């Protein structure tokens with residue numbers, strides 16, 4: 524398994540870092556088999572696998588449950604667990620207890636938290652040995668206030684993002700995820716920081732990229748942001764399922780090859 528030091532070194536060797544979300548055993552197995560560097564168990568699972576229309580309904584228990592399955596599917600891949608809405612940013616004591624619980628119970632190698640206001644939290648976690656990935660730019664847990672629009676489009680907002688990025692690095696963040704920000708700004712921040720900057724909708728000059736599994740594979744998603752490239756198509760599963768439905772209704776399945784055959788009823792009836 525690539526450990527944190529290896530991943531951080533890749534930035535300095537100018538090797539692009541790859542990250543993909545996964546939420547369960549089969550998706551994690553596929554991501555690991557594809558040789559992707561890191562797995563993010565994102566709270567996007569609220570939408571992609573639990574069917575909510577927002578990440579704010581995802582609980583600590585949801586995150587732990589899914590991350591444990593991911594770890595079983597990808598035991599050799601560095602895995603990051605999202606801190607769900609309301610589990611961080613409330614009070615210093617509660618925040619750190621939640622981070623400790625997610626880290627210890629899930630088996631993930633790092634926790635990720637949204638927002639530039641979390642420098643104390645990041646510092647506290649780092650002090651006790653919990654690696655934290657910061658997440659800035661579009662932070663979906665705040666979509667109730669910000670919406671899902673591209674962030675940092677004004678000069679003030681861009682300067683604030685630069686300040687926040689420096690601040691989370693100084694607090695001890697081991698990596699930074701930048702979501703939906705202008706590419707020239709993401710490029711600048713990537714050069715400014717020593718820690719890897721992983722972009723999603725942040726252009727091509729970040730140190731790495733992350734996308735959502737269900738978006739990449741067109742697997743029953745409801746909306747497709749501009750920054751998503753679809754590399755595969757799991758929607759054809761519907762065709763397969765319709766075929767099964769049809770064959771059972773018409774008596775075409777199961778055929779001989781799928782049937783256990785004995786003469787056991789001859790014996791039962793001869794008794």
Ligand code: KIV
Pocket residue numbers: 544563564565566567568605658700702723733734735
């Ligand atoms: O939850 C998630 O999938 C994320 C990525 C989009 C970065 O946070």
Ligand code: NA
Pocket residue numbers: 565566567605663
């Ligand atoms: Na997330």
